[in-house]
Amino acid sequence: MKWNAHSNLRINVDRLAARIEQLAQVGTTRLAFSDADRRGRTAVMAMMREAGLNVTIDPAGNILGRRAGQIEAPVILFGSHIDTVPHGGRYDGVLGCLASIECLHTLQEADVSTKHPLEVVVFANEEGQLFPGLSGSRAMVGELDPSELLLRDASGRTLSQAIESIGGRPDRIEEAARRRGDILAYVELHVEQGGVLESLGAPIGVVQGIVGILYSHVHVLGDTNHSGTTPMALRRDALVAAARFILAVDEAIRRHQFCTVGTIGRLDVLPNARNVIPGEVSMTLELRDLEEERILRTFEYLRQRAAEIATSSRVQLELVERERFKPAQADRAVMQAIEAAATLLDLSTHTMPSGAGHDAQMLARIAPMGMIFVPSAGGISHTDREFTSIEDCANGANVLLHTILNIDSWRMRS
Amino acid sequence: MKWNAHSNLRINVDRLAARIEQLAQVGTTRLAFSDADRRGRTAVMAMMREAGLNVTIDPAGNILGRRAGQIEAPVILFGSHIDTVPHGGRYDGVLGCLASIECLHTLQEADVSTKHPLEVVVFANEEGQLFPGLSGSRAMVGELDPSELLLRDASGRTLSQAIESIGGRPDRIEEAARRRGDILAYVELHVEQGGVLESLGAPIGVVQGIVGILYSHVHVLGDTNHSGTTPMALRRDALVAAARFILAVDEAIRRHQFCTVGTIGRLDVLPNARNVIPGEVSMTLELRDLEEERILRTFEYLRQRAAEIATSSRVQLELVERERFKPAQADRAVMQAIEAAATLLDLSTHTMPSGAGHDAQMLARIAPMGMIFVPSAGGISHTDREFTSIEDCANGANVLLHTILNIDSWRMRS
Numbered sequence: 001m002k003w004n005a006h007s008n009l010r011i012n013v014d015r016l017a018a019r020i021e022q023l024a025q026v027g028t029t030r031l032a033f034s035d036a037d038r039r040g041r042t043a044v045m046a047m048m049r050e051a052g053l054n055v056t057i058d059p060a061g062n063i064l065g066r067r068a069g070q071i072e073a074p075v076i077l078f079g080s081h082i083d084t085v086p087h088g089g090r091y092d093g094v095l096g097c098l099a100s101i102e103c104l105h106t107l108q109e110a111d112v113s114t115k116h117p118l119e120v121v122v123f124a125n126e127e128g129q130l131f132p133g134l135s136g137s138r139a140m141v142g143e144l145d146p147s148e149l150l151l152r153d154a155s156g157r158t159l160s161q162a163i164e165s166i167g168g169r170p171d172r173i174e175e176a177a178r179r180r181g182d183i184l185a186y187v188e189l190h191v192e193q194g195g196v197l198e199s200l201g202a203p204i205g206v207v208q209g210i211v212g213i214l215y216s217h218v219h220v221l222g223d224t225n226h227s228g229t230t231p232m233a234l235r236r237d238a239l240v241a242a243a244r245f246i247l248a249v250d251e252a253i254r255r256h257q258f259c260t261v262g263t264i265g266r267l268d269v270l271p272n273a274r275n276v277i278p279g280e281v282s283m284t285l286e287l288r289d290l291e292e293e294r295i296l297r298t299f300e301y302l303r304q305r306a307a308e309i310a311t312s313s314r315v316q317l318e319l320v321e322r323e324r325f326k327p328a329q330a331d332r333a334v335m336q337a338i339e340a341a342a343t344l345l346d347l348s349t350h351t352m353p354s355g356a357g358h359d360a361q362m363l364a365r366i367a368p369m370g371m372i373f374v375p376s377a378g379g380i381s382h383t384d385r386e387f388t389s390i391e392d393c394a395n396g397a398n399v400l401l402h403t404i405l406n407i408d409s410w411r412m413r414s
Numbered sequence: 415m416k417w418n419a420h421s422n423l424r425i426n427v428d429r430l431a432a433r434i435e436q437l438a439q440v441g442t443t444r445l446a447f448s449d450a451d452r453r454g455r456t457a458v459m460a461m462m463r464e465a466g467l468n469v470t471i472d473p474a475g476n477i478l479g480r481r482a483g484q485i486e487a488p489v490i491l492f493g494s495h496i497d498t499v500p501h502g503g504r505y506d507g508v509l510g511c512l513a514s515i516e517c518l519h520t521l522q523e524a525d526v527s528t529k530h531p532l533e534v535v536v537f538a539n540e541e542g543q544l545f546p547g548l549s550g551s552r553a554m555v556g557e558l559d560p561s562e563l564l565l566r567d568a569s570g571r572t573l574s575q576a577i578e579s580i581g582g583r584p585d586r587i588e589e590a591a592r593r594r595g596d597i598l599a600y601v602e603l604h605v606e607q608g609g610v611l612e613s614l615g616a617p618i619g620v621v622q623g624i625v626g627i628l629y630s631h632v633h634v635l636g637d638t639n640h641s642g643t644t645p646m647a648l649r650r651d652a653l654v655a656a657a658r659f660i661l662a663v664d665e666a667i668r669r670h671q672f673c674t675v676g677t678i679g680r681l682d683v684l685p686n687a688r689n690v691i692p693g694e695v696s697m698t699l700e701l702r703d704l705e706e707e708r709i710l711r712t713f714e715y716l717r718q719r720a721a722e723i724a725t726s727s728r729v730q731l732e733l734v735e736r737e738r739f740k741p742a743q744a745d746r747a748v749m750q751a752i753e754a755a756a757t758l759l760d761l762s763t764h765t766m767p768s769g770a771g772h773d774a775q776m777l778a779r780i781a782p783m784g785m786i787f788v789p790s791a792g793g794i795s796h797t798d799r800e801f802t803s804i805e806d807c808a809n810g811a812n813v814l815l816h817t818i819l820n821i822d823s824w825r826m827r828s
Contacts, residue, residue, distance in 0.1 A: 232676075250654050357642070
């Protein structure tokens with residue numbers, strides 16, 4: 001491996017562990033733009049300075065920690081986010097940010113210089129708890145429309161005010177956008193948030209892409225009526241029809257495997273009283289797959305099944321597409337750089353899709369992208385019960401370190 | 415029909431229609447013990463006085479309008495309730511009360527004397543919107559425990575205070591109780607609240623009994639998890655298991671006809687978010703039948719099905735009985751008195767169970783009971799869209815009138 005002259009280099013596990021602990025002490029509910037989020041950001045910026053990085057905040061509020069290279073550009077970018085869902089646990093996003101800082105701290109201490117400038121990024125508002133979908137990574141790829149800065153959260157604050165409150169410059173939001181070619185590659189280390197790596201006993205996941213998602217609203221309209229006085233034959237029970245549709249989704253995915261996963265996560269019954277036949281049911285349908293074509297075919301199939309159920313159950317059953325996110329493919333060369341790093345470290349890998357969305361999905365629009373997963377105990381995520389062992393965290397950080405060095409040694413691509 | 419000397423007697427349809435309209439003008443949301451309920455009660459008491467009745471309020475807040483008979487006791491009792499669910503429509507309960515007053519007004523005008531005293535009752539709190547299950551009819555059969563007077567509604571008011579606010583005497587609640595033998599028969603005219611009479615084209619329903627009800631809580635416990643990162647094979651989706659159970663109930667009742675009706679009216683999902691696999695589902699199960707044995711057998715069968723679904727879906731699925739109401743059979747002689755009245759009036763009848771609960775269910779515990787149903791348009795009930803034509807209302811009132819006269823002519827039973 002001539003293109004990695006520092007194969008014995010390893011990150012400082014204790015320092016990484018201490019920093020994960022330090023951020024957890026800020027609290028694991030750090031909704032983007034909240035006081036807790038700001039305290040977390042302050043702590044992370046201090047860590048960046050300890051690592052010898054030049055710290056700036058871009059106009060979208062993304063924190064950047066830069067280490068110069070032998071050339072000015074393009075930059076190798078890596079990082080994640082530190083904002084959370086409520087009680088979001090200590091690893092989701094955080095691990096990617098703190099491991100990235102640790103990698104640069106390690107290079108700094110070992111006095112290793114790189115050809116390309118290296119940049120850690122802590123993206124603003126990835127979880128989007130107050131401003132859904134309006135992430136800092138979206139601004140970085142130039143897809144945050146300035147008109148969206150006027151959107152308000154539940155408290156009435158605009159996104160513009162929120163970005164200002166974390167040191168961004170909403171008036172210059174366009175300057176947060178990077179252009180194709182600015183970034184040699186974007187790499188993100190993240191906890192898997194699923195149980196696949198644990199069940200396989202694989203310490204490292206090499207992400208082949210981030211699934212696309214289709215969200216649909218499902219509405220069932222029957223007849224609200226008295227449960228005691230309406231014979232079964234005269235009923236148009238919206239919940240019974242909804243149950244048939246739920247099982248149709250389960251069958252389409254689990255048996256026919258039309259797409260990777262399909263979920264009805266939300267269901268509301270009207271009027272929802274024990275002695276009233278449900279007249280109306282609203283549900284969400286979510287379909288995910290690495291190939292958008294498979295999502296669309298599944299949706300089409302479920303539309304047909306819905307029509308059949310509507311007829312047999314004498315109800316109206318309507319599917320309305322609400323949102324669609326395109327899949328993002330990982331870059332082959334970045335995946336190979338990750339594989340090579342894992343091989344160097346003697347860590348087995350499993351190639352897999354990311355079922356969850358990540359900032360990497362945005363970055364893939366303007367740069368070669370890759371992601372490294374480490375196991376989540378029990379596949380548990382978005383809760384304080386989230387856990388990844390420090391060994392797994394350190395493995396991920398070391399794979400990230402050597403992935404960066406591998407990418408740094410790329411010959412200029414044509 | 416020697417025992418009905420007044421076979422040409424008919425109620426005054428216009429007066430009945432005007433009184434139904436008058437009560438509707440008070441508003442069709444008259445929750446028991448509310449200001450609107452009190453206004454309705456005042457209007458009804460005025461109507462009773464117009465009909466020449468002696469008006470009193472019993473200690474439980476039931477309004478009584480009495481017309482003396484040739485003997486002191488036992489009394490023939492008939493009536494219903496005027497309290498409503500929110501936007502409860504203009505016929506539910508009201509028709510039984512106003513038709514009862516109309517019957518006595520008609521007898522008064524025709525100067526017809528009866529052997530037995532006749533008593534119209536307007537029961538308090540039948541719908542139980544603020545104090546569920548604590549009805550005036552329950553007090554009349556001596557089954558309201560004085561300790562229940564201390565129960566509070568959502569606003570903090572006790573039942574005792576509520577009963578006082580409508581002129582009752584909670585301190586003497588036991589005196590509201592009648593004893594077996596006090597009441598020769600209890601008859602209640604009510605809108606069907608279902609679509610059976612309309613679909614059969616029958617103007618009069620003769621109720622054979624009021625169904626018993628079993629309420630059960632159904633709890634499904636699976637695993638809450640990220641919908642994107644958890645493969646189908648690793649899921650324990652509580653909603654998919656709940657859907658299987660909903661269809662098992664539908665199949666047990668609709669196909670196997672284990673009991674008359676079965677309903678899952680309420681269903682709540684936790685955490686109920688579009689991108690989270692449902693970890694928990696709570697449902698209500700309601701089973702109704704004229705025979706308690708059939709209800710219990712159905713429940714037992716569904717317990718077994720629940721256990722099978724729990725195993726195949728890898729969730730916990732538990733049924734917990736919450737409340738059970740025994741069926742109440744109508745009295746044969748009262749049913750015959752109703753049939754004879756309908757025959758006299760040349761109205762066809764359909765013998766049927768009452769799927770809904772009524773004050774008559776309580777009264778059946780201490781007196782021979784019977785109910786007369788008239789059609790509900792479209793089977794629609796408990797909404798402002800409830801409708802029964804004035805012809806159907808008048809038919810019901812005339813059947814009630816002649817049922818009372820028929821019962822009055824009963825020979826003393828052994």
